[in-house]
Each structure stands twice: as C-alpha cells, then as structure tokens.
Amino acid sequence: MGIGEGCSRIREVLSLLRIYRFLAALPAFVLLGGCQMVLLAPSGDVALQQRNLMLASVALMLLVIIPVMALTIFVAWRYRASAEATYHPNWNHSLPLEVVIWSVPLLIIVVLGAMTWMGTHLLDPYRPLNRISASKPSVEAKAGGNGVAKQPLVIQVVALDWKWLFLYPGQGIASLNEVVAPVDQPIEFRITSSSVMNSLFIPALAGQIYAMPGMQTKLHAVINHAGDFEGFSANYSGAGFSDMRFRFRGVDEKAFGDWVQGAIGKGSPLGRDEYLVLEKPSEREPVRQFRDVPPDLFGAILNMCVDRAKMCTRDMMAMDAKGGGGKEGIHIVAQLEYDKSVRRGGQPMPPRPFVTAICTPTDVYGTAGVTARIAN
Known part of the structure; x- marks a missing residue:
C-alpha cells in the first residue's frame, strides 16, 4: 500500500467517524424536544406580558445588531486583499452616515426607555391586576352599567x-x-x-x-x-x-x-x-x-412571635416609637433571645452583654455624667 493510498484510507475513516459522531448526537436533540420553554410560553397573563416585553426589547436591539454584523462581514469581504476596491485616502466625513449612526441607536434607546418605564409601573407586583388576560378585563360588567372588580x-x-x-x-x-x-x-x-x-x-x-x-x-x-x-x-x-x-x-x-x-x-x-x-x-x-x-x-x-413567650416585632416597634419602655421595661427585652439558630437546628447563642439600666443625672442642669450598667 502506497503512502497516497494510506492517506486516502485515513481520510475515509475520519469521515466515517464524523458521521457516526453526528448520528450519536441525534438522541440528544430528540431529548431536547421534551423541554418546556415555560419562559417563552407562560400560562399566566403577567408572565406573558413580561415575555412580550423581553421579546420586544430583543427585537429592538437586533435592529442594530443584525445590520452591524452584516456590514462587518460585507466590509471584510469587500475590502479583502485580493479585491479591487476603490481607495479614498482623503475621505473623512459623511453627513447621511453620521445621521444613521447616531439617530437609530438614539431612537431605540428612547423606545426601550419608554417601554421599560411603562412595563415597570404596569407590571408592579404590588399593583392589583387591571386585566385577567388580553381579552378579559378584571372588572366584570353589570346590567346597570357599573362594573365590579x-x-x-x-x-x-x-x-x-x-x-x-x-x-x-x-x-x-x-x-x-x-x-x-x-x-x-x-x-x-x-x-x-x-x-x-x-x-x-x-x-x-x-x-x-x-x-x-x-x-x-x-x-x-x-x-x-x-x-x-x-x-x-x-x-x-x-x-x-x-x-x-x-x-x-x-x-x-x-x-x-x-x-x-x-x-x-x-x-x-x-x-x-x-x-x-x-x-x-x-x-x-x-x-x-x-x-x-x-x-x-x-x-x-x-412579627416573629408564633411562640407566645416572644414579643412581637410590631409591639416592640410601637414601644420604640413612643420612647421605649424605660427601666421598667428592661426585663421584657432582657428575657428575649435571638433564636434563629435554634429554629434552624443549631445551638443557642452564647449570652451577650446588654444595657439593663441607665443612670440619669441628679440635676437637670448639672454636669454629672451618664453611666450604664452592663449585665450578661
């Protein structure tokens, strides 16, 4: 067997291997058919509006991306080394080209900004729905002409x-x-x-x-x-x-x-x-x-007070809003323990120092300092 014939056989084997590799990958494409494109085919109206906003944004951006990619390929081919393209060494400006380069992206940004602003407010998760679907309003019409949400x-x-x-x-x-x-x-x-x-x-x-x-x-x-x-x-x-x-x-x-x-x-x-x-x-x-x-x-x-021994956060905030419980209420706060580690299966946190009382000056106009007692 000559060298040329041997190389030909090797190329045939490599070609067959590439074909078999492609055939071996086909089952993967069959499995992909079972994937659910839930984000692109949602069943809820809010998710559908979010999908539409996303697709519209992508489409607007492609108005710039596709021409730029096409022009990149065209310029690379048109001005390749073997081409006989016209050379303009003194060219430096084109008003129509400048208008296109700046106006089209600016318009896209304006439209995207308006769409985002409206979508942010209309699809606010805290805002009650203004429709059930594109064909169903959230207000049901009544015989008297008034609607009931x-x-x-x-x-x-x-x-x-x-x-x-x-x-x-x-x-x-x-x-x-x-x-x-x-x-x-x-x-x-x-x-x-x-x-x-x-x-x-x-x-x-x-x-x-x-x-x-x-x-x-x-x-x-x-x-x-x-x-x-x-x-x-x-x-x-x-x-x-x-x-x-x-x-x-x-x-x-x-x-x-x-x-x-x-x-x-x-x-x-x-x-x-x-x-x-x-x-x-x-x-x-x-x-x-x-x-x-x-x-x-x-x-x-x-309010973190399912355990009735705990003070509800709403009550604690109400006390703080009115100036706190003072020295008489220190024992209520002192008996509380931050118990997140216990609820998550861990051990209680070690004791930490906290203020249990504050000494006030004996004379309102005096210069006596304020001291605090620390306890564990």
Whole structure:
C-alpha cells in the first residue's frame, strides 16, 4: 500500500467517524424536544406580558445588531486583499452616515426607555391586576352599567427551611409544597420567610419575588390555563435549597372547591404549636394539607412571635416609637433571645452583654455624667 493510498484510507475513516459522531448526537436533540420553554410560553397573563416585553426589547436591539454584523462581514469581504476596491485616502466625513449612526441607536434607546418605564409601573407586583388576560378585563360588567372588580384570592406564603407553606385565610386551610388556584382568578400573594431570605418564583405565572423574615412582600398574578407548573426558590438558602420546590396547580372553580373541602375534611390541624414543629428544618417534605388554621397565624409568623413567650416585632416597634419602655421595661427585652439558630437546628447563642439600666443625672442642669450598667 502506497503512502497516497494510506492517506486516502485515513481520510475515509475520519469521515466515517464524523458521521457516526453526528448520528450519536441525534438522541440528544430528540431529548431536547421534551423541554418546556415555560419562559417563552407562560400560562399566566403577567408572565406573558413580561415575555412580550423581553421579546420586544430583543427585537429592538437586533435592529442594530443584525445590520452591524452584516456590514462587518460585507466590509471584510469587500475590502479583502485580493479585491479591487476603490481607495479614498482623503475621505473623512459623511453627513447621511453620521445621521444613521447616531439617530437609530438614539431612537431605540428612547423606545426601550419608554417601554421599560411603562412595563415597570404596569407590571408592579404590588399593583392589583387591571386585566385577567388580553381579552378579559378584571372588572366584570353589570346590567346597570357599573362594573365590579373580581376579588383576588389571598394566599399567604411562608418560606421555611426547606419547604413552602401556603396559607389560605379565606378558606381556613393551608398546604405544604403545593399551591392551588382557580383559572382566571386574580391572586394576591403575601410573602414572608421564617428565618433567611428566599425567593418565590413560578415561571409560568409571574416573575420572582423575595421572601424576607420580618417583612412582607406582595405579588399579584393570574393563571389563564389549567395545568401543573413548577415553583421553586430562586435564592440560595442553605443545604436543602436544591429540593426547595413546590407544585402550582391551575384548576377550574369546581376542582378548587373540591380541593378546599378535601383539606378541611382530611387535613391535620395547624395551630401555633404545630407550626413551631413544622418550622424546623427538613428536606423533601411530601405535599399535604392542613385545616383549622388560626387567622392570626401569618401575622404571628411575620412579627416573629408564633411562640407566645416572644414579643412581637410590631409591639416592640410601637414601644420604640413612643420612647421605649424605660427601666421598667428592661426585663421584657432582657428575657428575649435571638433564636434563629435554634429554629434552624443549631445551638443557642452564647449570652451577650446588654444595657439593663441607665443612670440619669441628679440635676437637670448639672454636669454629672451618664453611666450604664452592663449585665450578661
């Protein structure tokens, strides 16, 4: 076998290997067909408007990007070394070209700014919905000509370690790692966290909203198509973060009513004591429902006083706003302990010094100094 024939055989083998490698990659493309482009095909009107804003922004930017990329290729080809292009050594300015270069990007920036400003206000998560979908307003027309806004379904959300608790105050029930809502029903999420920051994100419904301890955030949204959708935490919160996922179900009115009745009939009670047990860190908790949920439970979680031995943050802030409790109220503050580490499965924090009393001057106009007593 000559050298030329051997090289020819090697090229044939390499060509066959490239073909087989391409065929081996085909199953991967088949698997990609099962991916759900939920961000580009959402089922909620708020997420749909956010999708449209994103696509419009990309399209506007492509008005500059595509011509620039095309002109880059054209110039590189037109003025290549082997081409006989006309050379203009004294060319230095073109008014039409300057107008195009500066006016087109300026117009795009103006349009993008206007779209962003309007979208930021119209899609404000704290703002009640002004429509159910593009063809359905949020106000139902009545025979007399007056419209009545459809009342939202209030769902209180608590981010736990590492699970999600959803409270339905109007129905007196709660669910763990599952939220159910009727189709075309406005939803008002009221969101907080038990210990650390998390982020509630249901891609098919709306954008992500942070959940923070001692604070309440809101999200108004609506689901327009029935189905099961994924929700999860989009903010790292510790060891069990990867499994901090839940299911969002969009159902019709009858199915929602049946689900509520099932929770009332088969769910376990969820009072303050049961919540303190549920609050402890755990992973991969199964979906389950609760009944007999106190109407003030979410407020107690928000104010960090589910344990009745703790002072609510709203009461502490009210005391501070009125000047504090003075020396008579020091014992109330002194007995409080920062217990986040305990609730997250750790050990109590070591004692720290704090001010228990303040000595005031004996004479209002005197020069006696103010001293403080420190205790452990």
